[in-house]
Amino acid sequence: MQETGSNTTGYLDRIRIRSGNEAMKAGFLKTGQSSREKAAAQMNQGGLRFATLFILWPEIDALSLDADLIPRNRTALAFCRRILRGAELSSDTGESSSGRDEPIHSALKWMFLTGAQDDGLSNEFDQMMDVAASHLIRTFHDADILPELVRMIFRRNRKGYYIHDLVWALFSSRDPRILSLIARYLRSQGSKDAALAAKLLKNTPLEEAGAAAQNRGYAPYLSWLSENQPYLYFTQDGFHQSSDPTLCSVDLGAKYLCRKISPQDRQPSDSFSQSDYSHLDAFRQREEAEMALLAKYSHRLHRTNAAHWNKWMEYPIEQQIQIARKRLGGAS
Amino acid sequence: MIQISGKPLDLQTLESEYPRSGPEWPILEAMSSSRENYGYASLDQLRFELKMRMATVKAARELDQSDMDFAIFRKSRCNPAYWSRTDNGGFVLKNGVRPSEAIRDIYLNGSQYATECATAMLIVFYKAVLDVVPDALFDRMFPEIELMDWRHVDPLFRNVGLMRSSGDFFAGDRRYFMNPDVNPETPEWQGENVIVLGPDSYNRHGIGIHKGATMIRELNKNRVGGAEQSAYLLDRAGRPDYTKIWEMLQTYHP
Known part of the structure; x- marks a missing residue:
C-alpha cells in the first residue's frame, strides 16, 4: 500500500498555516508560472495534507499540472472532480471506474487521515471527507479510520455541522469497537457530546438510567457492553429514516443460548442444533421482560458454572424463569 | 375493525x-x-382523520407540482425572508415570522427552496395541518419550526419520525424504501421517504409519483457495483398524532 500520510508538515502546508490560504495560492501560482517542475515538486512532497491539495485545485488546473503529480495526488483530485463536478475517473489518471482498486484505497485513506484536521474548511471539502469515509468503510472495510471518524463526528456535532453521512458510514462498519469509542464521550464535560453519545448508544442501560445519569454512565455502559458484545448485531436503521433509530441491538435469543453471533448479519458463529431451536421456540413465546430476564440469567450462569447451566437449560421454561427471578431478584 | x-x-x-x-x-x-x-371517540374524529389524510395527499401532490428542487443537505436553500438556513442544512423559522405564512411560502415560492426528501416529508405534514385548521391555531400549535430530518420533529409529528411496524397502510402515511447496497458516493440514495397517495402509489420529493416497483428500480440504479441486495419497502408507517390535533381543534377559540 502507498504511504497514506506523514508526521512531517509539507512546505506548502507550512505556508498555508503561517500565511493563510490566499498567500499560499498566490505563491504557488507564481512558482508554477516560472517553473512547473518546482511547483509539482512542492505538491509531491511527502508531508502534504489533503486540504492543501484541495485548496490549490484551481491553480493545479490553471497550470495543467496533473500529469506531473504523483499518483496519490492525481487520484485524489480525480476523485474530487468525480464527486463534486460529476467527472468520471479515467484510465489516463491511473484509476479504475470501479472505485475498488488499491491506489484508490490508499488515496482515500490519505485524504481522510490528513484531511481530518482541516475538516470544516468548506462545504465541498467536508463532503469529500464524508465520501472518503463512506468509501473506506463500505468499499474497503478499513477499520483503521474508525477512531478518527468518531472524533470527527463529535467535533462536527459540537459546531452544529452536518453529521448524518458520517454517522451512516460509521455504523456501516458494523464493528462493535465503535461502541466503546462512542462511549468515551459519555464522560465529556460538553453536554452536546454526552447527548449525542447517548443517542447513538440507544437501546442500552443508559436509557434505563435516565438522561441526567447519562454523563455518568460510562462505566455501567462498558460493563453492559462486556456482557452483551457476543450477542450484538447492527441494524439497517438510520437518521435518514427514523427520529430515534436503533442502530445496534442485542439478540436475546442468542444470549439465552449463550451463542455468539456475527454483528454483521446476526448469524450464529456455529449453527444452532435441533435442541437449540426447541429452546428458542419456548423462549420466543415469552413476554419481552421475561426473555430479557432469561437471557441475562443464562449468560451469567453459563459464565460462572457451565455444569449448572446445562442442568438449568433442561428445566421447563417456567421453572427457568422462576429460578432466574429468584436469583436475580426479578431484575431484567 | x-x-x-x-x-x-x-x-x-x-x-x-x-x-x-x-x-x-x-x-x-x-x-x-x-x-x-x-x-x-366520535364519528367526527374519524372524519377528521380522513380529512387530514386527504389533505396530506393533496399537500404531497402540490409539493410535487411546486418548483422546489431536490438538493442534498449540504446544498439546501430556502427563502431567507422566512427561514434561516442552519449549518447542517436545515431550515429554522425566523423570529417574528408567522409559521402559517412561512409554510405557505414554500408552496408559493418553491424555486427558492431545495432540500432532501426527509425535509420535504415534514413540509407536507405541516401543510396538511395548515389546510385543515385556521391559520391562527396553526401559528399557536407550531410557534417554532425546524425543518431538517427526523431528529428535529414537533411532538405532534413524533410518530411520523419514529415509524411503527404495521400490517395496514393508508393514504397519507409516511413510509420508507430502504436501499442497503447504496453507492457510498451517493448516500442520499440510501433510502426514500415517501407519502402514500393510494394503493401502490407513492410520492417522493425529487422523483415524483410512482408505483412501488418504480421506486425500487430507481433506488437499485444507485447501488454500488456488484450489489446483491435489492431496495425494499419497510413494513412500517409514520402517522401524525391525529387525535391530539383533533382535540386542539375542538378546544380552539379564536
Whole structure:
C-alpha cells in the first residue's frame, strides 16, 4: 500500500498555516508560472495534507499540472472532480471506474487521515471527507479510520455541522469497537457530546438510567457492553429514516443460548442444533421482560458454572424463569 | 375493525358520505377489515382523520407540482425572508415570522427552496395541518419550526419520525424504501421517504409519483457495483398524532 500520510508538515502546508490560504495560492501560482517542475515538486512532497491539495485545485488546473503529480495526488483530485463536478475517473489518471482498486484505497485513506484536521474548511471539502469515509468503510472495510471518524463526528456535532453521512458510514462498519469509542464521550464535560453519545448508544442501560445519569454512565455502559458484545448485531436503521433509530441491538435469543453471533448479519458463529431451536421456540413465546430476564440469567450462569447451566437449560421454561427471578431478584 | 365510542362501526352507514369510488373508501375498508382496532371517540374524529389524510395527499401532490428542487443537505436553500438556513442544512423559522405564512411560502415560492426528501416529508405534514385548521391555531400549535430530518420533529409529528411496524397502510402515511447496497458516493440514495397517495402509489420529493416497483428500480440504479441486495419497502408507517390535533381543534377559540 502507498504511504497514506506523514508526521512531517509539507512546505506548502507550512505556508498555508503561517500565511493563510490566499498567500499560499498566490505563491504557488507564481512558482508554477516560472517553473512547473518546482511547483509539482512542492505538491509531491511527502508531508502534504489533503486540504492543501484541495485548496490549490484551481491553480493545479490553471497550470495543467496533473500529469506531473504523483499518483496519490492525481487520484485524489480525480476523485474530487468525480464527486463534486460529476467527472468520471479515467484510465489516463491511473484509476479504475470501479472505485475498488488499491491506489484508490490508499488515496482515500490519505485524504481522510490528513484531511481530518482541516475538516470544516468548506462545504465541498467536508463532503469529500464524508465520501472518503463512506468509501473506506463500505468499499474497503478499513477499520483503521474508525477512531478518527468518531472524533470527527463529535467535533462536527459540537459546531452544529452536518453529521448524518458520517454517522451512516460509521455504523456501516458494523464493528462493535465503535461502541466503546462512542462511549468515551459519555464522560465529556460538553453536554452536546454526552447527548449525542447517548443517542447513538440507544437501546442500552443508559436509557434505563435516565438522561441526567447519562454523563455518568460510562462505566455501567462498558460493563453492559462486556456482557452483551457476543450477542450484538447492527441494524439497517438510520437518521435518514427514523427520529430515534436503533442502530445496534442485542439478540436475546442468542444470549439465552449463550451463542455468539456475527454483528454483521446476526448469524450464529456455529449453527444452532435441533435442541437449540426447541429452546428458542419456548423462549420466543415469552413476554419481552421475561426473555430479557432469561437471557441475562443464562449468560451469567453459563459464565460462572457451565455444569449448572446445562442442568438449568433442561428445566421447563417456567421453572427457568422462576429460578432466574429468584436469583436475580426479578431484575431484567 | 373501526370502533366509535367502543362500538363497532357499520361501514354501510358511511357509504353515502364516502362513495366507494372516492379516495377515502379504501382507507375505511382497510381499517374495517383489519385485525387492528381503530378506535375513535366520535364519528367526527374519524372524519377528521380522513380529512387530514386527504389533505396530506393533496399537500404531497402540490409539493410535487411546486418548483422546489431536490438538493442534498449540504446544498439546501430556502427563502431567507422566512427561514434561516442552519449549518447542517436545515431550515429554522425566523423570529417574528408567522409559521402559517412561512409554510405557505414554500408552496408559493418553491424555486427558492431545495432540500432532501426527509425535509420535504415534514413540509407536507405541516401543510396538511395548515389546510385543515385556521391559520391562527396553526401559528399557536407550531410557534417554532425546524425543518431538517427526523431528529428535529414537533411532538405532534413524533410518530411520523419514529415509524411503527404495521400490517395496514393508508393514504397519507409516511413510509420508507430502504436501499442497503447504496453507492457510498451517493448516500442520499440510501433510502426514500415517501407519502402514500393510494394503493401502490407513492410520492417522493425529487422523483415524483410512482408505483412501488418504480421506486425500487430507481433506488437499485444507485447501488454500488456488484450489489446483491435489492431496495425494499419497510413494513412500517409514520402517522401524525391525529387525535391530539383533533382535540386542539375542538378546544380552539379564536
